[in-house]
Amino acid sequence: MDLIRELQRHFGYEQFRPGQREVVEHVLEGEDTIAILPTGMGKSLCYQLPGYLMTGTVLIISPLVSLMEDQVTQMRKNGEKRVIALNSFLSYSAREIVMNELNHYKFIFISPEMLARKNSIGHLKKLTIGLVVVDEAHCISQWGFDFRPDYLRIGEFISTIPSTPVLALTATADDKVTMDITRYLQMDKPAIVRQSLDRKNISYSVLQLDTQSAKLEWIKERVANTTGPGIIYTSSRKRADQLAMELQKMGVSCQSYHAGKDQDDRSIIQGQFLSGELQWICATNAFGMGIHINNIRQVIHEHMPSTIADYIQEVGRAGRDGLLSAATLLYMPSDERLTEFIIQADIPREVEVRHYTNLLHQGIESADAAKFTSLTETGKRVIDYYVEKLTVDEIVLKLKDIAEEKDYQLKKMLTLVTSDKCIRRNALSYFGESYNVKPAQCCSNCGLEEIEWLFSGKSGQSEQSIMSWDERITKLLG
DNA sequence: CGAAGGGTTCTTAGGAACCCTTCGGTGCTCTAAT
DSSP states (O other): OOHHHHHHHHHOOSSOOTTHHHHHHHHHTTOOEEEEOOTTSOSTHHHHHHHHHSSSEEEEEOSOHHHHHHHHHHHHHTTOOSEEEESTTSOHHHHHHHHHTGGGOSEEEEOHHHHTSHHHHHHHTTSOEEEEEETTTTHHHHHTTTTOGGGGGHHHHHTTSTTSOEEEEESOOOHHHHHHHHHHTTOSSOEEEEOOOOOTTEEEEEEEOSSHHHHHHHHHHHHHHSOOOEEEEOSSHHHHHHHHHHHHHTTOOEEEEOTTSOHHHHHHHHHHHHHTSOSEEEEOTTSOTTOOOSOOOEEEESSOOSSHHHHHHHHTTSOTTSSOEEEEEEEOTTHHHHHHHHHHHTSOOHHHHHHHHHHHHTTOOHHHHHHTSOOOHHHHHHHHHHHTTSOHHHHHHHHHHHHHHHHHHHHHHHHHHHOOSOHHHHHHHHTTOOOSSOOSSOBTTTOOOBOGGGGTTOSSOHHHHTSBHHHHHHHHHO
16 A cells, blocks of 8 residues: 555645554554654654555544544544544534434544443444544553553453554653553554654753742743743642742733633633744643643743653653753752642552442442541552452552552652762663653753753843853842 | 641730641542432
8 A cells, every 4th residue: 555645635744753654554454553653753744544454443542531532523624534533522412413313424533431322332242443543642551540540441452352453652651651541452562663752842841949939049040031932831730820920010011820710711822822922831840631732831840740751751742843942840848748748649548448348348339338447539549440440458458558659659759869970861761762862952950051952042142041051040149 | 757837925016926727649439318
């Protein structure tokens, strides 16, 4: 088959981007495939093109309803009418109608939660599914074990259609994530297509400061004197709101974004950032997935994320246009305490697990049983998943493992932040990669000399723009 | 655990010093009550 001709016919492109052709070929061969392609490499083409070239429906499992809606809108805009998203946006009656007409659709988007429902499975099993796609597949590791257990149930559906190829797409996967994907998607010796995660145009800096207010002052100076658009990641919703307010006071066009805001506000803010109306976003880790903005110049971490993989995901949102971009992480000793608290707080404690499962064994309905414990809604759902597979003692051990793993990930992150070795090299080695050519603007540990490029488009900054990085930092810290 | 904010004390009427309490991330779906 002449894939280039098909590419032209369906998408109007003259050539594939790196990795795409290989992925498409594996999928068309009917092989299970894991594609690890950096952001902006056109992952959706990896299932859309095979979809057109094969019989049967393409089922795409997607983590966010907003992301599904965006993709459906995009595909419809490109002339594809046979596409639908199955999620809670559909009214009950609309869902009934759609479910009975599923064979009209070529591309069906669905959340893991919806996929786990018996009703959905019944309808989907009537279809001939040609390909199952798991978009943002690292969510299996990131969320499956302690947040959205239905991510671990995807494999149960897949095992009912054993000869259908499965394609997992992600921008970041270390060995453990690759193993989790293989296992929980019941993949059979998957083909792995991997492009380097090294983004040469991103320069990494870590700055150690002593207090919260020093961080605030640094950010204010930085935003006032350099160019956006940019994202500032914080570790709490409150902090994101405060920062946005401080920057607004300076006349910076800026909004905060986190899960505490209602869905409408969130999509408005995202839209404004997308259109360039907003220069800066102060956000928790709720912001970013599925944000297709090419010219983000800066990603500032007011507080470090809890894993290196998260860090690389967040930082990777900068510079999709290939132009130089800055990633700056502000670190204050003891910052890890908050992160530690957050990641451990939601893991159910042993007493809660034993109490809850005891009630279940007495025949009490799970919803009622949860009321008698201090379990969070998330905690309850996580245990409900493990109860199906494990004994109580095993669950307790499993949760301990999860906690230890998270702790280990955080320690890795902390090592990256506090090391005086090359940040790029350290981060890449976490993904089993080494680099060959060091870019001029590598990282603060290798030495960043000029930040002139960060002032492009700003007027009246010529004097500052020729200051060296170190001089500037010294000045900022006064 | 540590930061931030509200309240109280102390000493003398504005503010510093301290104690105590609260809060801290990610998303899906459905149900019941307005």
